[in-house]
Amino acid sequence: MNDLLPGAVVPARERTGLFASLVKTLPPESVxxxxxxxxxxxxxAAKAxxxxxxxxxxxGEPAKSLTMVERLARKLHGxxxxxxFVALGGGTIGDxxxxxxxxxKRGVRLIHVPTTLLAAVDSSIGGKGAVNVGEVKNALGVFHAPAETWLCPAFFETLSDGQLREGRLEAWKMVATLDAATFRRWSRKPPDDGALLREARGLKDAVVRTDPYERKDxxxxxNFGHTFGHVLESVSGYTLRHGDAVGLGMLCALDVGVAMGxxxxxxxxxxxxxxxxxxxxxxxxSRWASRAKVSAVSTVLAADKKGSGGALRMVLLEDLGRWRVARVEASQWQGLWRGAWSRGG
Ligand SMILES: NC(=O)c1ccc[n+]([C@@H]2O[C@H](COP(=O)([O-])OP(=O)(O)OC[C@H]3O[C@@H](n4cnc5c(N)ncnc54)[C@H](O)[C@@H]3O)[C@@H](O)[C@H]2O)c1
Ligand SMILES: [Zn+2]
Structure with a gap:
């Protein structure tokens, strides 16, 4: 165990509580x-x-750049x-x-303190860090798992409804694809954000433990909902929030699955x-789909390396909690884009 470099994938220690109390456990040489x-x-929190x-x-996305990495590195010579290192913020700071x-110094100990619900249910788990290069999101990345993750619910009190919705949508993505029993329970009675956070984190954690370095499928x-989620983000000129785009992208993935039987x-x-x-x-x-031609969508998909020649590989649902990756022909998604999605029905 002691031979492992900082960042090696071992289960992160999860601590829940008041940030000011958890800060007392930090070693003196912390940044x-x-x-x-x-x-x-x-x-x-600032005072602590x-x-x-x-x-x-x-x-924000501009923080995810090599320029930022260098700017910060210049302040860390000693x-x-x-x-x-403690990353206190949402997914962009964490990444x-x-x-x-x-x-x-070839790797130091990391603690994630996610302050958005999205970061808490998604980006702070799984050890991925990344920066964007030009227009390409997450073009350069690493696996560097946190030694600890601190969950401090007080931070979530200042999130807007939209920010909370984004985290909730990503959490629902996990239960719909991975856990039918939890999906049914949540459908009967929507969970409060504490339960949603705990259960969705558990599901993502189980997935990344099975495939820590993304070598298996x-x-x-x-990525459920992310194929057309990314397209919608792009065609909206990034005015649509990522979580909201994924929420709509999940509707697209459901429609594709139904159309394919x-x-x-x-x-x-x-x-x-x-x-x-x-x-x-x-x-x-329909507002976004009717604005973008199929050719423009194909360009976005190609840049996203989601398919070749218009065909896509998409995660589709076979049942609640059961999924598979399927090849989707160009004609199948293009028919929906021009038809049902553009018409809004
Ligand atoms: N590494 C991964 O596995 C992974 C997974 C999913 C998403 N991501 C990345 O996560 C990023 C999105 O995460 P995000 O939405 O947290 O982004 P973010 O860090 O940009 O935060 C969104 C906004 O919320 C604000 N904010 C943060 N905490 C707040 C608080 N407590 N109260 C009020 N405002 C607060 C931020 O200042 C920012 O304006 C994307 O770059 C995405 O690529 C990474
Ligand atoms: Zn997402």
């Missing part, structure tokens, strides 16, 4: 990379960090390889600090009803 918005919204070196950052922690399930209609209807999409989701889908 905290913090979303400055979180520091502003949570002064008690007084003894440590804190580097405030602006969150920091040894036995240091601990870029994952890369930095991997590279600094297992982690791919986490792979997803039973009843299953598709149950998932569509349960997903916490915004009201009028089909209208929203």
């Amino acid at each position: 905290v990379f913090a979303d400055q918005r979180v520091l502003r919204l949570h002064p008690a 960090l007084a003894r440590f070196e804190v580097l405030p950052m602006v969150a 920091v040894s390889r036995s240091a601990t 870029v600090i994952g890369v930095l922690a991997h590279l600094h 297992v982690r791919v399930v986490l 792979l997803t039973p209609r009843g299953v598709a209807d149950a998932v569509e009803q349960a997903l916490p999409n915004r009201p009028g989701a089909r209208r929203e889908l």
Whole structure:
């Protein structure tokens, strides 16, 4: 165990509680990379960090760049390889600090403190860090697992409804594809965010443990809804939030499955009803789908390396909690894009 480099995939120690209390367990040589918005919204957390070196950052996709990695690295010359890096923020801070922690002195100990629900249910699990290069999202990445993950629910109190919805949609993605019993229970009575977080994290954790370095076709399930989710994000000029785009992308994946005779209609209807999409989701889908020509969609899909010659590999549902990767011919998705998705029905 002690021979493992920092970042090696071992189950992260999960701690739940008050940030100010957990901070007391940090070793003295810790560097905290913090979303400055979180520091502003949570002064008690900022105050608790007084003894440590804190580097405030602006969150968002531009933070996920090699330029940012270098800018931060320049401030770390005196920091040894036995240091601990703390990523305090949403998925963008977590992703870029994952890369930095991997590279600094060939790897240092990392603690994730996800402050968005999306980061808590998704990006802080599985050890992936990445930066964007030009227009290509996550073009350079590493596996660098956190030694610890801290779940501090107080941070989620300052998230907007939209931010909460994004995290919830990703959580529903996990139960719909992986756990029929939980899906049914959640459908009968939607979980509070604490239960949603715990159960969805457990599901993602089980998936990444089976396939920690993405060598098998297992982690791919986490892409459910992401094929057309990414297309919609792109055709909306990124005005559609990622989670909302994935929420609509899941409707697309259900429709494709039904059209191919792979997803039973009843299953598709149950998932569509349960997903916490915004009201009028089909209208929203049609708003974006009717704006983009199939040729433009193909360009996005090709850049996303999702298929060749217009055919796609997509995660589709065979049943609640049961999925498979299927080849989807160009004519199948193009018919839906021009037809049902553009019309909104
Ligand atoms: N590594 C992975 O496995 C993985 C998985 C899924 C997503 N991701 C990545 O995660 C990123 C998206 O994550 P995100 O939505 O958390 O992004 P983010 O870090 O940009 O956070 C979204 C917004 O929320 C704000 N914010 C953060 N915490 C807050 C709080 N407590 N209260 C109020 N506002 C707060 C941020 O300042 C930012 O404006 C994407 O870059 C995506 O690629 C990575
Ligand atoms: Zn996602």
